[in-house]
Amino acid sequence: MKTRLTILLSLSIVLLVASCNPVPEPVPPTPEPSLLSFDLYVCAVKHGGMGQNKNGTYVRSVKSLDADQPLIEFTGKGIDITQKFTMESITRGKYYYQVPQEGADRFVKFHIERNEAGEEWIPEPLDAEVPFKNNTYYPRKYTHAFLDNNSTLLIVGTDSEHKKVIWTKLNEGNLSIIDEGTLNLTLPEGYDMFSTSGLLTVRPTDGALFYIYYVKSENSDRKPQTHVAVLDPKKITVISDAPVSEAVMEEPVTAAYGELLRNIIAYDELGVMYVAGLCTYNGVKMGVMRRILPLESQFDPSWNGFPSPEGRLLTIQYIGNKRLLVYSRDETLGTKIDSRSHFYSIISLNTGQRERVSYNGKPLPYCSGGYSQRSAIVDGKAYIGITEGDGPDDYPMVYIYDSATDRVVPGAKLSKGFCFDIIRAMVDEE
Secondary structure (H helix, E strand, C coil): CHHHHHHHHHHHHHHHHHHHCCCCCCCCCCCCHHHEEEEEEEEECCCCCCCCCCCCEEEEEECCCECCCCCECCCCCCEECCCCCCCCCEEECCEEEECCCCCCCEEEEEECEECCCCCEECCCCCCEEEECCCCCCECCECEEEEECCCCEEEEEEECCCCCCEEEEEEECCCCCEEEEEECCCCCCCCCCEECCCCEEEECCCCCCEEEEEEEECCCCCCCCEEEEEEEECCCCEEEEEEECCCCCCCEECCCCCCCCCCCCEEECCCCCEEEEEEEEECCEEEEEEEEECCCCCCCCCCCCCCCCCCCCEEEEEEEECCEEEEEEECHHHCCCCCCCCEEEEEEECCCCCEEECEECCEECCCECCCCCECEEEECCEEEEEECCCCCCCCCCEEEEEECCCCEEEEEEEECCCEEEEEEEEEECCC
16 A cells, blocks of 8 residues: 555656656757867866865867867966856856856856867856846855756755755746745754755656755754755745655765756666765765656665765766766775875666776776866767876876777877866757
8 A cells, every 4th residue: 555655646746747847858969069069177286176276267168079189278278267157057058057256146147159269268248147136145055957948947055044945946048037935845853954055956757856955963963864855846846855764865965066066966768867975884974876766756775876885976977878977986095185086987777887987908097186077978978087197198188988889989188287177068059
């Protein structure tokens, strides 16, 4: 009887959400090569991410990351966004959306232009710029999802004291504020704060809107408690909300920052949702990966896609052919952002096996950059950025993994002297 009730509840949630929100395509179309470009972010002196580096963040836009490209230079080239914008941003098509570093009292939308000479700039005035209404947000500290066939941008965060979860709906085109409000969530007994952002995601196969967040206590040793909520995408109200056992997940990765920098949620073709999180093992927080099956609204407690972790799980991305690209850390090699202890692996969802990404039989080098997102997925290929090596002939560079052939080939190289932090695949849809 309990199983039957669970199924009926899950179906009712899916039917309600689907009736409110058009179902997007489960697999994004392959972009035309002429419309595709890659935006590369580097930082001076040390790695950036989440406000860690004030020494300078620079962006270059290139048409290709194949090996036949000339060395990608950053000295005297690229756009310096250090003072105006954050490297953490929402992206779709060719556009960036964010609460900017400079004048953090508004939402902005912009894009990067590039000419044939390789010069980049951000056109002024920006594509859109709208002041906050009642709800206010802070740079880096919010999460997002696109609704209504991508015409509506939903922003979710917390108030300044982290006691309430607030939301704002924006018109994707001009960023005009459609509506705003407060989620009908209350802090459980014994907890006094919401995580600043949480994770917001639309399941592509049925349009269900999930909000995954955690609550914590500032005045006790109580562990954080993760919750999975299903929201009505029209009214932005809570349909269901349930806590997660700490044995399943103590907290989702980057619940303080959403997915403005790192990819934490992935979907396969069947609509199975995979979420990177953390659990404590022997007193140390280590990586865990859970899934939510189609028509379900809670994690499957019997499945862990990241068993026997060496350390934290940092990013996950679905490549195709039942494979996930993951970026994680080996705690024994260092736990700082700039420690060379981070590495890339491929997880086979068919077998559960995890193997280091290798080229010519040798694993790709360990990387620094704990807050990095140096991997982008396009048409079943993963473009994977690697930290500069110690040798005179070692450069920060890109390797390209093809999930159809399970092969890795070298890609473009970047000039030395900067910390390589982000690859973003951008598509000019106009």
